[in-house]
Amino acid sequence: xxxxxxxxxxxxxxxxxxxxxxxxxxxxxxxxxxxxxxxxxxxxxxxxxxxxxxxxxxxxxxxxxxxxxxxxxxxxxxxxxxxxxxxxxxxxxxxxxxxxxxxxxxxxxxxxxxxxxxxxxxxxxxxxxxxxxxxxxxxxxxxxxxxxxxxxxxxxxxxxxxxxxxxxxxxxxxxxxxxxxxxxxxxxxxxxxxxxxxxxxxx
Amino acid sequence: xxxxxxxxxxxxxxxxxxxxxxxxxxxxxxxxxxxxxxxxxxxxxxxxxxxxxxxxxxxxxxxxxxxxxxxxxxxxxxxxxxxxxxxxxxxxxxxxxxxxxxxxxxxxxxxxxxxxxxxxxxxxxxxxxxxxxxxxxxxxxxxxxxxxxxxxxxxxxxxxxxxxxxxxxxxxxxxxxxxxxxxxxxxxxxxxxxxxxxxxxxx
DNA sequence: TATTGTGAAACATTTCACAGCC
DNA sequence: GGCTGTGAAATGTTTCACAATA
Numbered sequence: 001x002x003x004x005x006x007x008x009x010x011x012x013x014x015x016x017x018x019x020x021x022x023x024x025x026x027x028x029x030x031x032x033x034x035x036x037x038x039x040x041x042x043x044x045x046x047x048x049x050x051x052x053x054x055x056x057x058x059x060x061x062x063x064x065x066x067x068x069x070x071x072x073x074x075x076x077x078x079x080x081x082x083x084x085x086x087x088x089x090x091x092x093x094x095x096x097x098x099x100x101x102x103x104x105x106x107x108x109x110x111x112x113x114x115x116x117x118x119x120x121x122x123x124x125x126x127x128x129x130x131x132x133x134x135x136x137x138x139x140x141x142x143x144x145x146x147x148x149x150x151x152x153x154x155x156x157x158x159x160x161x162x163x164x165x166x167x168x169x170x171x172x173x174x175x176x177x178x179x180x181x182x183x184x185x186x187x188x189x190x191x192x193x194x195x196x197x198x199x200x201x202x203x
Numbered sequence: 204x205x206x207x208x209x210x211x212x213x214x215x216x217x218x219x220x221x222x223x224x225x226x227x228x229x230x231x232x233x234x235x236x237x238x239x240x241x242x243x244x245x246x247x248x249x250x251x252x253x254x255x256x257x258x259x260x261x262x263x264x265x266x267x268x269x270x271x272x273x274x275x276x277x278x279x280x281x282x283x284x285x286x287x288x289x290x291x292x293x294x295x296x297x298x299x300x301x302x303x304x305x306x307x308x309x310x311x312x313x314x315x316x317x318x319x320x321x322x323x324x325x326x327x328x329x330x331x332x333x334x335x336x337x338x339x340x341x342x343x344x345x346x347x348x349x350x351x352x353x354x355x356x357x358x359x360x361x362x363x364x365x366x367x368x369x370x371x372x373x374x375x376x377x378x379x380x381x382x383x384x385x386x387x388x389x390x391x392x393x394x395x396x397x398x399x400x401x402x403x404x405x406x
Numbered sequence: 407t408a409t410t411g412t413g414a415a416a417c418a419t420t421t422c423a424c425a426g427c428c
Numbered sequence: 429g430g431c432t433g434t435g436a437a438a439t440g441t442t443t444c445a446c447a448a449t450a
Contacts, residue, residue, distance in 0.1 A: 005419075013400040014381070021380060031431065039381065044421055051433055059427045060431050076404040084399070091298035096395070098294065101356075101379045105396045107403075146402060170402040172395075176304045177224060178217070178242065186405040188398055192299070192375075193308045195391055196287070197216040199349060199373040200310075201279040202389040208441075234409065246409095247443055254411055262449045263408050 008049050012072055014039050015046070017105075019069040031062035081106050085144045085168075087132065087159045088151030089114040089123055092174060096150060097127050110142045115155075132162065139166035146170045153177040211252050215275055217242050218249070220308075222272040234265035284309050288347045288371075290335065290362045291354030292317040292326055295377060299353060300330050313345045318358075335365065342369035349373045356380040 004012075018038050022030060032043040032050075039046070050056070050063070055071040057063035073079045084102070086093050089112050097112050112129040114120055120129050130138050138144070147163035149156055149171060156175035163171060170186040173179055176194075181187045207215075221241050225233060235246040235253075242249070253259070253266070258274040260266035276282045287305070289296050292315050300315050315332040317323055323332050333341050341347070350366035352359055352374060359378035366374060373389040376382055379397075384390045 007419075009404050010397075010401060013397050013404060014394075016400060017379070017394065017397055018381065033431090042421075045419090047432065048420075048434085057432060059433095060429080061428090062431070076400070077406065078400055078403055082399070082403055091294075091301065095294035095298045099395060101396050102399065105400070107396065107399050145406070146399065169406050172398055172402060176220070178221070186402045188402055190393065190395070190398055191217075191220065192302060192393070193304050193310070194213075194216050194220055195375055195393055196285070196305065196310050196349065197219065197279070197281055197308070198213060199375060199389045199391055200281055200285055201212050201216060203280065203348070203372050210441075236409090245443075248441090250409095250411065251442075260410055262410050264450085265409070 004052065008052060009076070011039070011041060011045065011049055012053065012076060015049075016069065016072045016076070016078065019065055019072070020105075022065045023069070028065055029058070029062045030065055032057070034062070078106060081108055082146055083108050083110045083142060083144045084146035084148055085109070085111040085113060085135075085139060085142075085163075086148045086150055087113045087135070087163065088149065088155075088175075089119055089129065090150065090152075093150035094123060094125065096148060096174075097125050107146070109148075110144060111138050113138075132159070135162055136166040139163070139168060144168060146172065149173045149175050149179070151175060207255065211255060212279070214242070214244060214248065214252055215256065215279060218252075219272065219275045219279070219281065222268055222275075223308075225268050226272070231268055232261070232265045233268055235260070237265070281309060284311055285349055286311050286313045286345060286347045287349035287351055288312070288314040288316060288338075288342060288345075289351040289353055290316045290338070290366065291352065291358075291378075292322055292332065293353065293355075296353035297326060297328065299351060299377075300328050310349070312351075313347060314341050316341075335362070338365055339369040342366070342371060347371060349375065352376045352378050352382070354378060 032046040036043045036046045053075045084107055086096050097109055109127055112127050113132045113135050115132045123129055145168060147168040149159050151159050153175050156177050157179045160179040160181055164182055164185055171181055172188050174190050176191050235249040239246040239249045256278050287310055289299050300312055305312060312330055315330050316335045316338050318335045326332055348371060350371040352362050354362050356378050359380050360382045363382040363384055367384055367388055374384055375391050377393050379394050
């Protein structure tokens with residue numbers, strides 16, 4: 001397959017999520033125009049993106065919702081379940097531990113980590129929790145591919161290093177500092193403050 | 204000022220945040236190259252972005268960290284404090300209520316809202332909490348400009364409508380569905396599942 | 407000598423127009 | 429008739445090369 005731009009991948013991921021909503025409403029077919037409206041983009045871009053991926057719709061009817069979901073899932077490798085671990089079990093970390101939407105969409109949180117024994121003992125959750133000292137072992141044993149960082153900023157880089165050394169392939173960073181990761185590790189920031197800044201700048 | 208692309212605004216917001224870290228380390232000047240490294244972009248892009256904004260550095264020394272922070276803040280209107288309210292006081296919502304980083308960066312959470320009286324009574328936080336029935340009044344009284352949505356997906360669109368009707372100018376949506384807002388309201392999604400999907404697609 | 411600032415070149419993305427199709 | 433699929437045009441963004449500068 002041709003290599004896709006980040007923008008395209010992001011849009012396709014959004015479409016993928018949007019199709020869930022359509023399925024719940026029992027909508028069988030959807031046109032590029034309606035998809036575009038639901039996503040805040042243009043019909044041209046939707047058609048181009050889908051055609052770039054090699055998936056195809058029907059003249060006069062649009063795209064088959066269920067089929068499209070399957071096809072996009074395959075093309076983006078979203079069909080296989082992915083295991084994730086969360087490091088940092090403060091308020092945000094524990095909120096993420098029990099975030100049900102992950103499960104629905106093929107992501108499974110299989111472990112939580114914190115450096116405070118105190119916190120580990122007090123936490124009430126279904127997910128197994130461990131000391132960060134056991135991180136390397138647990139990541140290997142449980143085949144964790146994705147690391148989610150929810151520690152205070154001072155500890156973020158350290159945690160990222162530990163996660164990468166343990167062998168995770170992707171990192172989602174909720175801490176407010178950018179961390180650096182080795183070549184080949186997929187990295188994404190979720191900086192809340194930055195999000196508010198972006199909005200403020202557009203006001 | 205020329206109008207800036209979303210990409211430029213996003214990068215400038217990141218630079219703005221990065222300068223905080225530099226100030227903490229007491230670094231006085233920084234070159235476009237170093238900035239680029241810290242941010243994962245190129246020195247050309249940094250220089251172009253800054254020059255597009257009309258801010259300027261010094262030959263042989265780079266940019267004055269403190270001055271640059273001030274200038275970027277002015278250009279992006281990030282100097283004035285912005286008041287925000289959070290709707291939905293589940294685990295995520297309450298985590299956001301007490302997210303200290305917001306305060307540091309000029310955003311102030313001045314109210315929380317939930318529809319469950321039960322939850323409102325049980326919550327322990329410094330921030331005043333209200334029933335969503337009082338949302339319109341409180342948004343007006345406290346001059347809330349930014350609405351943060353942290354409710355389950357079924358309620359998200361409804362909450363967005365209420366917030367917009369109450370007069371907020373920007374919305375940050377943590378729920379996993381995209382909501383639609385009237386023309387003129389700045390809107391940004393923070394979809395955790397989508398973030399994981401994006402990472403999985405890049406693996 | 408090291409770094410900015412910027413016009414121009416290279417590249418990437420989005421939009422468009424329309425053929426093809428059911 | 430209404431929708432997709434796509435090559436070509438239009439637009440936007442990034443990279444580059446180099447003059448200017450302290």
